[in-house]
Amino acid sequence: xxxxxxxxxxxxxxxxxxxxxxxxGLNQQLVGVTSFCDYPEEARQKxxxxxxxxxxxEKIKVLQPDLILGFRGNPRRFLDRLYExxxxxxxxxxxxxxxxxxxxxxxxxxxxxxxxxxxxxxSSLRERIKLIEARIPRPVTRAKVFLTLYGQGQELWxxxxxxxxxxLLSRAGxxxxxxDFKANxxxxxxxxxxxxxxxxxxxxxxxxxxFNQATKWLxxxxxxxxxxxxKNKNFIFLDENLFSRFGPRLVxxxxxxxxxxxxxxDSEGK
Amino acid sequence: MSSRRKPxxxxxxxxxxxxxxxxxxxxIGAVRMSWQEVRAGLFSGGQYRDIxxxxxxxxxxxAYLIGASLALSGVxxxxxxxxxxxxxxxxxxxxxASLGAVLSLELGLTWTIFGFSSxxxxxxxxSLLLVASVYLISERRRLRQGESLLLTGIAAGxxxxxxxxxLLFRRxxxxxQAVFWLLGSFxxxxxxxxxxxxxxxxxxxxxxxxxxxxxxxxALGDEVAQSLGCPVxxxxxxFLFLATLLASFSVAVAGIIGFVGLIVPHSxxxxxxxxxxxxxxxxxxxxxxxxxxxxxxxxxxxxxSEIPIGVIxxxxxxxxxxxxxxxxRPKHS
Numbered sequence: 001x002x003x004x005x006x007x008x009x010x011x012x013x014x015x016x017x018x019x020x021x022x023x024x025g026l027n028q029q030l031v032g033v034t035s036f037c038d039y040p041e042e043a044r045q046k047x048x049x050x051x052x053x054x055x056x057x058e059k060i061k062v063l064q065p066d067l068i069l070g071f072r073g074n075p076r077r078f079l080d081r082l083y084e085x086x087x088x089x090x091x092x093x094x095x096x097x098x099x100x101x102x103x104x105x106x107x108x109x110x111x112x113x114x115x116x117x118x119x120x121x122x123s124s125l126r127e128r129i130k131l132i133e134a135r136i137p138r139p140v141t142r143a144k145v146f147l148t149l150y151g152q153g154q155e156l157w158x159x160x161x162x163x164x165x166x167x168l169l170s171r172a173g174x175x176x177x178x179x180d181f182k183a184n185x186x187x188x189x190x191x192x193x194x195x196x197x198x199x200x201x202x203x204x205x206x207x208x209x210x211f212n213q214a215t216k217w218l219x220x221x222x223x224x225x226x227x228x229x230x231k232n233k234n235f236i237f238l239d240e241n242l243f244s245r246f247g248p249r250l251v252x253x254x255x256x257x258x259x260x261x262x263x264x265x266d267s268e269g270k
Numbered sequence: 271m272s273s274r275r276k277p278x279x280x281x282x283x284x285x286x287x288x289x290x291x292x293x294x295x296x297x298i299g300a301v302r303m304s305w306q307e308v309r310a311g312l313f314s315g316g317q318y319r320d321i322x323x324x325x326x327x328x329x330x331x332x333a334y335l336i337g338a339s340l341a342l343s344g345v346x347x348x349x350x351x352x353x354x355x356x357x358x359x360x361x362x363x364x365x366x367a368s369l370g371a372v373l374s375l376e377l378g379l380t381w382t383i384f385g386f387s388s389x390x391x392x393x394x395x396x397s398l399l400l401v402a403s404v405y406l407i408s409e410r411r412r413l414r415q416g417e418s419l420l421l422t423g424i425a426a427g428x429x430x431x432x433x434x435x436x437l438l439f440r441r442x443x444x445x446x447q448a449v450f451w452l453l454g455s456f457x458x459x460x461x462x463x464x465x466x467x468x469x470x471x472x473x474x475x476x477x478x479x480x481x482x483x484x485x486x487x488x489a490l491g492d493e494v495a496q497s498l499g500c501p502v503x504x505x506x507x508x509f510l511f512l513a514t515l516l517a518s519f520s521v522a523v524a525g526i527i528g529f530v531g532l533i534v535p536h537s538x539x540x541x542x543x544x545x546x547x548x549x550x551x552x553x554x555x556x557x558x559x560x561x562x563x564x565x566x567x568x569x570x571x572x573x574x575s576e577i578p579i580g581v582i583x584x585x586x587x588x589x590x591x592x593x594x595x596x597x598x599r600p601k602h603s
Contacts, residue, residue, distance in 0.1 A: 154458050181574075189300040189574035190458055191321050213380060220385060222460055223324035 006113035007067035007088075013055055017069045017092070018043050019247035020105055023121055024114045032063045039245070057081065067111060094246050096164045098129060098171075101250055125251045132255045133171075137262055140173035145261075146188070146198040146229065147176065147238070150205045150214035155187040164246060172258050174200075194227060200261060201229040204240045211237040236260045280541050284555055288334075291562040295330035296322055298566065300574040328461045333565040333579075334558035335467045336524045337534075339474070341557020343516040344531030345538070345549055346478060346509050349485045351416050358517035358531035360420065361404055362427030363397040367521040369430040370396030372437045385462045386522075394522035400426055401514045405507075456524060456565060457576060463523050470519060474512045475554055481505060482546040489544070529583040530557050530564075533591040540594055560587070 011032035012018040018037040021030050027042060032049040047063060050056040053075055060068065060082075070079050070091040082089040090111060092104055102122045109118025147165060149157040159165040160181035169176045177196040178188055201218065205211040215235045224230055237260070243253045297308050303318050310316035311323065343358035350356070359365075370392035379388035404426045408419040478485075484505045487495040496502050520527070534557040535549070542548045564582040571577060 155455050156458070186575060187455075187457065189569075189576070190325055191300040192574045194321055194325075195301045210380075221458060223320050223458070226320055 005066075007065075007111070009063065009065045010067045010069065010112065011049060011060055011063060011065040012037065013049075013068065013070040013074050014052060015039065015043075016094070016245045016247035017071060017108070019245055019249060020108050021069070021112075023105075023248045024109055024112060024117050026112055026114065029112070031065065032060065039241070039249070057085075060087070061085075069108065094164075096162065097167050098125075098250070100164075101246060101248075102126075104246075105248070121248065125248060128251050129254065132258050135262070136173050136258060142173060142175045143200060143261070144177055144196060144198040145169060145174045145200040145202055146178070146193060146196070147202040147204065148188075148214075149185075149240075150203050150210060150217075156190060156193065157185055158188045160184060160186050164250070165243065168250075168254055168257060169202075172254065172261065174261065190221075190223060194224065197227055198229050200234045200236055201227075202236045202238050202257075204238045204243055206240050208237065211235075280552070284552070284559060288555070288559040288562070291559055291566065292330055292334075295333075295562055295566050296326050298570050299326055300569075324460055328464050329456050329459055329565070330562050331464050332459050332467070332523070333456055333561045335464065335471050336520045336527065337530050337561025337564075338554040338558035339467065339471050339516040339520045340527065340531040340561075341534035341538075342471075342475060342478065342550060342554040343513040343520070344557075345535035345546075345553040346485075346513040346516075347531075348535055349489060349546060350506065350509050350513065351420055352489060353416075353420070354536065355532075356420075357528075358513065358520070359427075359526070359528070361401045361423035361514065362430060363401060363514060363517040364521055364526045365427040365430035365434070366397030366400030367393035367518065367526070369400075369434045370394070372434050376437050384466070386466070390522045394518050396430075397518040397521060398514060400430060401510075401518075405510060455576070456579065457569075459523070467519055467523060470515065474516055475550070478509070478512055478550050479547065481508060482550055485509065485546040489546075525580075527561070527580050527583060529580070529587050530561055533587045534560060537591060537594050 008029055009031045010021060010026060010029045012021055012030065013034060015034065015037045018030070018033050019039055022040050022043065030043075030046060033043050033046045034055065035048050035051050037043045037046070047059070049059040049063070052073055055074065055078060057078075066088055068082060068087055068089045070082070070089055072091070072093050074091070079089060079091055090107075092107070093100075095101055095104060102125070105118055105122055106115075109115050109121075146156075147159055147169065158178045159176070160178050160183040162182055162184045166176050166179055170179065177193070177198050178186065203211055203214045205214055215233070218224060218230055218235070219233075229235070238253075238256070242249055242256065245253075296312070297303070297305065299321065301318065301321055303311070307316060307318055308322060311318040311321070312327075340358050344356070347356040347358065347360060348354060351360075371389045373396065374387075374389045374392040379392070381388050383391060401423070404423045405419065408415060408422040484495075484500050487498050487500040488502065488505065490498075492502050517531070535553045538553045538556050539549060542552050561579070561583070564586060565579055567577075567586070568579040568582045569576045
């Protein structure tokens, strides 16, 4: 779809897209967000058009957008409906690598007449990646790590090969024990985990308190007690909100990861 | 398969299947090992000790206990309602448990007692509470109490489900957690679950065996049973309590596993006949063995990922059940 002029009324259907829009300095132009868009703080003051899977068509129409940014996680039926209604929708894939992120930022900046700002953003992110990677101790040890999402029932959910989290881990010089599995997310087999014997367990949790609960829970599982990471209490807290946004803050997540693993620094609150 | 001519045949086959299920459950898993390594792990340690002693063995025993509890609960309720469609969840135990689990998420509860999460506890308590209120409400009716109880149970279950859906709808972020919880999983279950359930299960089995003759009388109808000296009201209450307790425990520990409580009692009835004494006993044992087999398939078919066990119980159990119902002539009727 060709856009004639620079969009003045933008609606975002995903939190990571909202973050990109703010990073491009389009605060004024953004008129609608989802209920999950909580970063930056100003995003909370925008009109809410519904959730990720249940955006409200009436709310969207009444805001008279001239650009709607959607993504693959929005229901297909809903996006199709927006097309049918001839609403100015642009839908994006969630990518896997930093290059995918940069191309996402680039495409959005082109759509919104902020190419210069977009290029600046991309090069500053590239610079930060270079700086933090220079701090990774050489030679790279490729420590075995297991990343898990706390709170999903009594199972060990982890990220497989197709996830951008796996990309971050491997780029940070770590070896994700679940990297052989194609899936984005999977419930990991505890027997495999014992056999893999990771050195670190990275826990995605809502906050410190949830993280502490998760470590207590893992330590209470008799079967897992001989795993190096658990025996040595090598648990690392990853902020779920930060690590779940495929936007400019992905670089911040990457910095957090590297600092936590190699410098045992408590990245919370920075 | 005539159990009249060869009364030892069914127990022998069952024993064989049970032993085989346990041996294979301890042997097969995501991590491959030889029989020697399994034996070493069981009796003398070795590198796979934790996998065998703290993952595979408690998991198989727990699956056995849950299967046995569900089958016993189902056979009790089928006798209680004199209705072949009755199963452990007919009075709303599963809907009550779901509501409890979701309620715990909604309230943001995060405590654990005896190593069990607030979700499990609330699921257990809500399901007991739901059945208790269903019972108290329907008891007001004098005639055809069984029917009233059944329908009240179904209605209350629907209400609980509606409330669950509403809470889930309002809290999109809790949705996934709740769904995973409800699907249930034995993946990380250990000895503490086994020790929690074992005493209740054994007690329930002994009590129901003891009162099995009364259940036989109830099968003749309440009036006849009363005239033959059976304390109908007390017996009914007792059995309802036992069946609900078994079902609630199972749901709280393992999630909702359908079908075992329905088909095992029927299948066993076709083999051992309608007398509740052998029926209770063999239903429990068969249910246990069946769930160990199903769990084995669930965790090994697509290793290292697991299929929800309810999928297996239905996929394997249903065809067998249809065969039994339609091709096997009952010997006791």
